[in-house]
Amino acid sequence: xxxxxxxxxxxxxxxxxxxxxxxxxxxxxxxxxxxxxxxxxxxxxxxxxxxxxxxxxxxxxxxxxxxxxxxxxxxxxxxxxxxxxxxxxxxxxxxxxxxxxxxxxxxxxxxxxxxxxxxxxxxxxxxxxxxxxxxxxxxxxxxxxxxxxxxxxxxxxxxxxxxxxxxxxxxxxxxxxxxxxxxxxxxxxxxxxxxxxxxxxxxxxxxxxxxxxxxxxxxxxxxxxxxxxxxxxxxxxxxxxxxxxxxxxxxxxxxxxxxxxxxxxxxxxxxxxxxxxxxxxxxxxxxxxxxxxxxxxxxxxxxxxxxxxxxxxxxxxxxxxxx
Numbered sequence: 001x002x003x004x005x006x007x008x009x010x011x012x013x014x015x016x017x018x019x020x021x022x023x024x025x026x027x028x029x030x031x032x033x034x035x036x037x038x039x040x041x042x043x044x045x046x047x048x049x050x051x052x053x054x055x056x057x058x059x060x061x062x063x064x065x066x067x068x069x070x071x072x073x074x075x076x077x078x079x080x081x082x083x084x085x086x087x088x089x090x091x092x093x094x095x096x097x098x099x100x101x102x103x104x105x106x107x108x109x110x111x112x113x114x115x116x117x118x119x120x121x122x123x124x125x126x127x128x129x130x131x132x133x134x135x136x137x138x139x140x141x142x143x144x145x146x147x148x149x150x151x152x153x154x155x156x157x158x159x160x161x162x163x164x165x166x167x168x169x170x171x172x173x174x175x176x177x178x179x180x181x182x183x184x185x186x187x188x189x190x191x192x193x194x195x196x197x198x199x200x201x202x203x204x205x206x207x208x209x210x211x212x213x214x215x216x217x218x219x220x221x222x223x224x225x226x227x228x229x230x231x232x233x234x235x236x237x238x239x240x241x242x243x244x245x246x247x248x249x250x251x252x253x254x255x256x257x258x259x260x261x262x263x264x265x266x267x268x269x270x271x272x273x274x275x276x277x278x279x280x281x282x283x284x285x286x287x288x289x290x291x292x293x294x295x296x297x298x299x300x301x302x303x304x305x306x307x308x309x310x311x312x313x314x315x316x317x318x319x320x321x322x323x
Contacts, residue, residue, distance in 0.1 A: 036075025120293030
């Protein structure tokens with residue numbers, strides 16, 4: 001009887017205190033952060049900065065696993081179908097979370113249901129750039145040029161469904177202009193053609209644009225974000241240049257599988273929040289042309305929902321689709 005009572009007390013104690021104890025223990029082993037794109041890109045670099053700091057703060061390894069392919073869908077599906085224990089996470093650019101559901105006919109996961117939001121880790125301004133031969137030094141002049149020659153002005157991007165492609169579609173829609181999208185297999189070949197003058201216009205992330213602007217190979221006429229970029233303080237936003245309400249930026253967000261325990265999510269949110277406030281992390285982000293995200297938990301979930309609604313509307317109006 002005494003043994004039974006002791007066993008019952010132990011069981012009750014586990015029920016009462018198991019949750020907090022589990023949260024305090026997390027992480028107790030290796031955590032995998034899936035990046036759904038190849039190594040070496042902005043997404044990968046941001047992930048490795050975060051992983052190193054999480055390792056230092058928790059004493060447990062946070063390892064990056066690059067699982068590229070299908071516009072980020074392969075890596076995202078790996079996390080969506082992983083055990084919801086906080087030991088497999090996804091750090092991704094926008095497409096797998098806010099774009100691909102409207103773009104792909106057969107997505108293997110539902111972005112709105114498959115993930116628990118953790119944090120917006122970083123945002124990277126998108127720059128509207130033109131070849132020096134283009135007779136437009138600002139957005140108003142570019143819009144006027146496009147309206148004077150409808151259907152003849154091309155803009156390049158890193159591929160169908162990329163944030164840079166959809167930024168161009170957003171500009172077309174909001175400014176009422178007819179410019180033609182030319183998708184490339186990656187941002188680098190598109191940028192090479194912009195520099196060579198084979199395409200006149202392109203949206204691209206600031207890390208790729210900055211050295212070309214500084215070398216006067218291209219002209220930066222606007223940034224797509226809600227505010228001016230720290231690295232290009234004299235370049236106005238698209239919104240303040242004649243298209244009010246325009247906002248498009250690349251960003252990198254951390255999510256976990258849906259139904260991950262709340263204490264684990266809270267632990268991750270707290271760690272990421274602390275890391276993004278570190279001066280050395282902020283300095284490294286600035287060097288990359290990125291800015292700390294600092295949007296956590298439910299607020300990040302709302303951010304994702306708003307982004308999804310915006311890009312779904314643009315995709316549907318443009319008719320873009322991928323089988």
